[in-house]
Amino acid sequence: MGGESRYMGLAYVLPYVIGLLIFTAFPFGYSFYLSFTDYNLMSDPTWVGTKNYEKLFTRDRTFEKSLKVTLLYVFLTVPLKLVFALFIAVILNYRLRAIGFFRTAYYVPSILGGSIAIAVLWRYIFADTGLVNMGLEFIGLEAINWFGNPTNALFTITLLRCWQFGSAMVIFLAALQSVDKSLYEASAIDGANKWHQFRYITLPLITPVIFFNLIMQTVQAFQEFNGPYIITEGGPLKSTYLLPLYIYEKAFKNFDMGYASAIAWVLFVIIMVLTVVAFWSSKKWVYYAGDKRS
Amino acid sequence: MKRSTTALATVLALTGISAHSAELRMSWWGGDSRHVATQAALEVCGAKTGHSIKPEFTGWGGHLEKVTTQLAGGTEADIMQLNWPWLPIFSPDGTNLVDLNTLSDTIDLSNWNEAAIAQATLGGKLNGLAASQTGMIYWFNQDIYEQAGLALPTSIDDLVTAAAVFEDKLGEGYFPFYLVGEDVVKWLQNVVAQSTGKGLIDDSTMTVAYTQDELVAGIEMYQMLVDAKVTPSWPDAAAAGNVQLYENPSWADGHYAGTYVWDSTYFKYAEPLTVGTLVPSGLLSVEGGSNDGVYRKASMVFSLSKNSDNLEAAAQVLNCLLNEPEGITAMGTARGLPASKAAQAQLAADGSIVDIQTEANDMVLQASGPEVSAYAEHPEVRSLMTDTLELFAYGELSAQEAAEEIILGTNEVLEKYK
Numbered sequence: 001m002g003g004e005s006r007y008m009g010l011a012y013v014l015p016y017v018i019g020l021l022i023f024t025a026f027p028f029g030y031s032f033y034l035s036f037t038d039y040n041l042m043s044d045p046t047w048v049g050t051k052n053y054e055k056l057f058t059r060d061r062t063f064e065k066s067l068k069v070t071l072l073y074v075f076l077t078v079p080l081k082l083v084f085a086l087f088i089a090v091i092l093n094y095r096l097r098a099i100g101f102f103r104t105a106y107y108v109p110s111i112l113g114g115s116i117a118i119a120v121l122w123r124y125i126f127a128d129t130g131l132v133n134m135g136l137e138f139i140g141l142e143a144i145n146w147f148g149n150p151t152n153a154l155f156t157i158t159l160l161r162c163w164q165f166g167s168a169m170v171i172f173l174a175a176l177q178s179v180d181k182s183l184y185e186a187s188a189i190d191g192a193n194k195w196h197q198f199r200y201i202t203l204p205l206i207t208p209v210i211f212f213n214l215i216m217q218t219v220q221a222f223q224e225f226n227g228p229y230i231i232t233e234g235g236p237l238k239s240t241y242l243l244p245l246y247i248y249e250k251a252f253k254n255f256d257m258g259y260a261s262a263i264a265w266v267l268f269v270i271i272m273v274l275t276v277v278a279f280w281s282s283k284k285w286v287y288y289a290g291d292k293r294s
Numbered sequence: 295m296k297r298s299t300t301a302l303a304t305v306l307a308l309t310g311i312s313a314h315s316a317e318l319r320m321s322w323w324g325g326d327s328r329h330v331a332t333q334a335a336l337e338v339c340g341a342k343t344g345h346s347i348k349p350e351f352t353g354w355g356g357h358l359e360k361v362t363t364q365l366a367g368g369t370e371a372d373i374m375q376l377n378w379p380w381l382p383i384f385s386p387d388g389t390n391l392v393d394l395n396t397l398s399d400t401i402d403l404s405n406w407n408e409a410a411i412a413q414a415t416l417g418g419k420l421n422g423l424a425a426s427q428t429g430m431i432y433w434f435n436q437d438i439y440e441q442a443g444l445a446l447p448t449s450i451d452d453l454v455t456a457a458a459v460f461e462d463k464l465g466e467g468y469f470p471f472y473l474v475g476e477d478v479v480k481w482l483q484n485v486v487a488q489s490t491g492k493g494l495i496d497d498s499t500m501t502v503a504y505t506q507d508e509l510v511a512g513i514e515m516y517q518m519l520v521d522a523k524v525t526p527s528w529p530d531a532a533a534a535g536n537v538q539l540y541e542n543p544s545w546a547d548g549h550y551a552g553t554y555v556w557d558s559t560y561f562k563y564a565e566p567l568t569v570g571t572l573v574p575s576g577l578l579s580v581e582g583g584s585n586d587g588v589y590r591k592a593s594m595v596f597s598l599s600k601n602s603d604n605l606e607a608a609a610q611v612l613n614c615l616l617n618e619p620e621g622i623t624a625m626g627t628a629r630g631l632p633a634s635k636a637a638q639a640q641l642a643a644d645g646s647i648v649d650i651q652t653e654a655n656d657m658v659l660q661a662s663g664p665e666v667s668a669y670a671e672h673p674e675v676r677s678l679m680t681d682t683l684e685l686f687a688y689g690e691l692s693a694q695e696a697a698e699e700i701i702l703g704t705n706e707v708l709e710k711y712k
Contacts, residue, residue: 041365042386042390127533127537128534129544145529145530145533146533147533147534148528148531148532148533149529231536233536235684236532236684236688237685237690238681248359252358252362253673254673254674255383
């Protein structure tokens with residue numbers, strides 16, 4: 001590559017690099033600095049050392065509660081969503097009539113899922129006089145207090161997240177279609193049934209995609225905000241009060257940007273540690289093409 | 295070219311439109327009626343002053359966060375509607391917002407009384423102009439009470455009596471009153487103030503003025519209302535999700551027949567009603583109370599951004615909105631009865647003020663009670679009290695524990711402002 005071409009390439013990536021530095025790298029670094037300060041947005045930050053972190057881990061019961069709720073939410077939604085997305089992808093991998101329509105229809109919720117409008121719709125569906133309770137009463141069952149009961153409230157938020165399975169499903173579908181068909185033919189000759197084929201051929205061959213979806217969905221679940229904010233505002237009894245809501249409240253309602261930054265950094269470390277653990281464990285269960293184990 | 299420029303200048307001079315046409319922004323929160331009225335007012339005042347004003351409006355939820363972020367980044371609107379208790383947070387010494395005294399040639403400040411000016415003055419700088427004087431009162435759906443064969447309540451005891459009649463005559467799901475969430479916080483202050491003659495916060499010591507026993511009595515009174523089915527319980531009300539009362543179908547169809555809210559929010563609560571008519575009922579008395587315990591304050595204020603590039607233009611528009619006939623007519627009473635004397639006189643003369651609004655505002659102004667501290671509505675104090683009372687309502691805390699938590703937590707917040 002000539003020198004001029006190299007500079008041309010750099011010129012092409014420059015806008016992205018500038019954007020990354022200004023809108024990601026700088027806020028990222030600055031929030032780390034702020035986490036060691038007392039900063040109320042209206043006056044200059046004051047250095048307080050590790051005081052914010054000390055308070056977070058020793059005296060803040062709300063943080064403790066919010067962290068528990070967040071972990072529970074993530075460990076519930078991620079596996080449920082992945083299993084559901086894979087299940088639908090397997091069905092949509094069959095050559096059915098109007099399969100294009102079904103694939104589109106199942107993908108649509110993931111486009112709409114994160115929007116405020118869908119969260120509002122969810123609120124009406126599960127409200128005391130909403131569609132779900134109307135259905136339950138129609139078949140003779142008692143209406144359920146979905147939002148007023150702490151356990152049920154977390155369930156409804158989880159369900160909203162799982163309903164947005166479309167993007168994971170599309171990635172699974174692409175992976176399923178890339179599995180070599182001759183492997184299925186060979187196994188059928190050897191007497192393998194559909195379950196054996198799925199368990200011993202499909203699943204191992206799509207583990208890189210499962211791994212990718214696992215990481216992406218985990219990171220996104222830790223950052224969930226819209227659903228719980230619109231539907232329950234974190235309640236009742238903070239049962240849906242995920243850490244992003246707490247960060248938001250501390251930063252923009254209580255004007256404690258330093259403390260909010262400290263929580264954000266704790267959240268970042270948790271996500272990072274879980275990602276590192278996932279990468280470490282992937283050596284034992286993810287199989288790549290050309291891998292000596294495969 | 296020269297001829298056309300001269301012609302344009304002549305037209306501008308003749309129409310009185312400023313040669314400098316500024317582009318401004320104005321932000322506010324409110325319900326639909328306020329949004330419609332304010333947008334209409336911006337159109338007429340924009341046309342009158344020759345400036346264009348871009349509206350930025352939201353509901354109450356999230357507005358504080360939005361304004362805070364904008365102020366921190368210096369991107370706030372030129373004209374802002376702010377909640378009065380936010381002033382000491384945004385501008386503790388009065389320097390973070392424009393001192394409106396410096397614009398007294400453009401804005402007729404003589405339309406506000408001394409108390410209104412004093413309430414919005416920080417560090418000797420006038421940071422806001424009150425839209426109205428407001429307070430919390432009880433409102434009831436008169437038709438539903440008539441269906442139950444009851445007169446409107448005048449005391450807490452009447453509410454308890456009404457609950458039994460409602461269940462008997464109207465059936466399950468009907469409540470004479472709705473008291474849930476943040477409204478409980480202010481209601482609690484009303485009943486405790488009646489009994490003790492004290493406001494929640496003593497500004498001179500910057501501590502909670504109530505004793506634990508005084509707060510416990512108020513919290514137990516709330517529980518008594520829940521037990522007597524005066525109001526739906528907190529968990530039952532939460533089943534509707536994160537919706538405001540005026541968005542709740544049970545409010546619209548009269549199943550919840552009363553509430554305790556600001557007098558200035560009449561339209562917000564009255565307009566969604568599909569059954570009945572909303573009427574003000576003053577403040578219900580507590581047995582043994584020494585005063586009305588009114589929670590009264592300057593409602594929202596209008597402030598100007600110190601980062602505005604067109605301060606003079608913003609002042610012209612603000613004066614038009616609050617003091618000039620076109621603006622006054624368009625703004626109407628969407629923010630309650632105006633504090634501006636010019637607006638009061640004009641709206642009274644042309645019959646724009648609905649009798650109910652006057653009646654409600656009179657109830658607020660004539661009621662007695664201790665002074666309300668601006669810190670009683672500090673976001674952290676409000677969250678703390680709401681969260682603690684929710685824990686009590688769900689049976690996670692006793693009344694004693696809740697009272698202790700409120701006192702300790704509030705004092706901790708106030709410590710930062712000593």
